[in-house]
Amino acid sequence: MNGSKLKRLHRAALRSVSFLVLLALWEIASRFDLIRPFLLPPLASVLARLASDLVSGAFALNAGLTLYRTLAGFALASLVGIPLGILISRHRLVGWFVEPIVSVGFPMPTIAFLPIFMLWFGVFDLSKIVMTAFSAVFTVIAAADGGTRGVERPLVWSAESLGARHGDVFLEVMLPAAMPQILTGLQVALPLALIVEVASEMLMGGAGLGGMMVQAASYADSAGVYAGIVETAAVGAVAVALMARLRRRVLRWHPEAAR
Amino acid sequence: MPSGFGERRVRGIFVRYAPLLIIALVWEAVTRLGLVSGTLLPPFSTVLLSFVTLLRDGTLVPNALASLMRGAAGLALAIAGGSALGAGMALSPRVDTAVGPLVQAFYPLPKTALVPLVMVWFGLGDMAKIVLIFLGCLLPVILGTYNGLRGVDRVLAWSARSLGASRREVVREVLFPAAMPQILTGLRTATAFAFLLMVASELIIANNGLGYLIGSLGDNGAYPAMFASILTVTALGFLADRGFAAISRRLLRWRA
Numbered sequence: 001m002n003g004s005k006l007k008r009l010h011r012a013a014l015r016s017v018s019f020l021v022l023l024a025l026w027e028i029a030s031r032f033d034l035i036r037p038f039l040l041p042p043l044a045s046v047l048a049r050l051a052s053d054l055v056s057g058a059f060a061l062n063a064g065l066t067l068y069r070t071l072a073g074f075a076l077a078s079l080v081g082i083p084l085g086i087l088i089s090r091h092r093l094v095g096w097f098v099e100p101i102v103s104v105g106f107p108m109p110t111i112a113f114l115p116i117f118m119l120w121f122g123v124f125d126l127s128k129i130v131m132t133a134f135s136a137v138f139t140v141i142a143a144a145d146g147g148t149r150g151v152e153r154p155l156v157w158s159a160e161s162l163g164a165r166h167g168d169v170f171l172e173v174m175l176p177a178a179m180p181q182i183l184t185g186l187q188v189a190l191p192l193a194l195i196v197e198v199a200s201e202m203l204m205g206g207a208g209l210g211g212m213m214v215q216a217a218s219y220a221d222s223a224g225v226y227a228g229i230v231e232t233a234a235v236g237a238v239a240v241a242l243m244a245r246l247r248r249r250v251l252r253w254h255p256e257a258a259r
Numbered sequence: 260m261p262s263g264f265g266e267r268r269v270r271g272i273f274v275r276y277a278p279l280l281i282i283a284l285v286w287e288a289v290t291r292l293g294l295v296s297g298t299l300l301p302p303f304s305t306v307l308l309s310f311v312t313l314l315r316d317g318t319l320v321p322n323a324l325a326s327l328m329r330g331a332a333g334l335a336l337a338i339a340g341g342s343a344l345g346a347g348m349a350l351s352p353r354v355d356t357a358v359g360p361l362v363q364a365f366y367p368l369p370k371t372a373l374v375p376l377v378m379v380w381f382g383l384g385d386m387a388k389i390v391l392i393f394l395g396c397l398l399p400v401i402l403g404t405y406n407g408l409r410g411v412d413r414v415l416a417w418s419a420r421s422l423g424a425s426r427r428e429v430v431r432e433v434l435f436p437a438a439m440p441q442i443l444t445g446l447r448t449a450t451a452f453a454f455l456l457m458v459a460s461e462l463i464i465a466n467n468g469l470g471y472l473i474g475s476l477g478d479n480g481a482y483p484a485m486f487a488s489i490l491t492v493t494a495l496g497f498l499a500d501r502g503f504a505a506i507s508r509r510l511l512r513w514r515a
Binding site for chain 1: 371474
């Protein structure tokens with residue numbers, strides 16, 4: 001084993017200390033009845049619940065449904081938001097019309113619209129998908145607008161002076177140059193979509209991680225609540241990792257990929 | 260200069276937000292012409308009337324105050340705790356090693372998943388919502404402070420040190436001002452999160468607040484009043500964001 005490897009191992013050990021301390025405190029607190037098991041169920045019971053959820057397929061079903069609805073809404077938001085953001089950066093009239101809507105939509109608590117979407121689209125998947133799309137779309141529009149607006153003019157001019165046609169300049173110069181910022185917007189929008197999806201499931205019940213957790217809480221099943229948080233965090237981690245992977249893939253040509 | 264300047268400014272704001280007015284007019288027109296069913300979308304004027312009724316019969320203001328109190332308390336705690344933690348992580352490698360991994364593990368968790376947990380721990384009242392908002396807003400504040408302080412050009416700190424500034428002075432007079440834009444970006448995200456978590460937790464379970472009002476009006480089929488409450492919470496979020504932007508501009512005025 002060489003020196004740098006040893007150093008990395010040392011660092012990883014140091015960084016896991018706070019986790020181990022936390023888990024030890026958890027175990028001590030429940031072992032010596034310092035905290036009621038309703039508030040903090042024993043670590044072992046949460047682990048057992050996680051294992052049984054994994055084996056019974058409950059995790060696959062709930063996490064799959066949550067992830068599916070989140071990604072469907074997110075895809076819808078990207079399909080609408082990226083072209084719209086590019087359009088408003090390039091056409092003044094469209095920009096004038098859409099910009100105030102985005103500046104209201106960006107900071108707004110989008111989940112407040114869920115009752116409206118339930119009224120319009122029913123209580124099944126469609127209303128949840130529209131809800132997640134709605135919660136993500138303003139971030140995507142703002143990123144696509146800012147990205148294309150921020151492309152350096154000389155880049156465009158030199159392509160034009162070399163004889164590139166209008167459409168080519170857009171596809172070959174503008175879009176790639178705006179891509180890092182667009183992807184950053186998507187990376188912010190996806191967790192936002194997941195947050196709102198989980199809240200919608202909690203409100204509307206049914207299958208999915210949010211509905212499962214609310215049910216566990218109303219049955220005073222604390223182990224279920226804690227297991228649900230771990231399972232939701234796992235879905236979140238998968239979503240974050242997928243986006244990071246997509247970014248590396250799309251930006252393979254970009255200097256940031258070499259870092 | 261003041262009067263002419265003010266008039267121009269008002270006109271600028273009007274031109275900027277005229278599209279919202281157009282949307283309101285189109286909304287009114289499609290419902291009045293019967294293009295959209297009145298139960299799915301009550302006319303804008305009806306929603307406005309409901310807003311006035313909610314305002315006058317004393318429903319809206321107490322619920323809005325209850326929500327804003329929760330949001331402000333949670334956000335204030337997150338700003339205090341998050342900037343302290345973020346600064347600690349940026350300035351001390353030891354704190355970074357201890358807290359950094361926990362922050363990293365907490366990052367991908369969709370914070371609404373904590374709603375049942377805070378219910379179990381703190382019940383159905385204010386405390387549960389304040390803790391939820393605090394936890395949800397903590398990360399953007401930590402990340403903004405941490406990245407802001409870490410991104411400051413080292414040369415700035417070195418030159419201040421060589422001119423005789425103490426370590427504490429360097430942090431206060433050099434590092435924090437230089438990191439301010441990123442800290443403020445984090446705070447802006449946190450403010451939006453506070454509104455989102457406030458409404459989400461009140462919709463899921465509460466006995467007052469704007470989220471509760473929206474949910475209960477919807478359950479009773481009082482749709483015009485429900486739309487009015489949704490527009491209210493949207494307007495409050497927008498005003499908070501604009502107010503925040505104004506404060507940021509003021510704080511960053513020295514940067515030219």
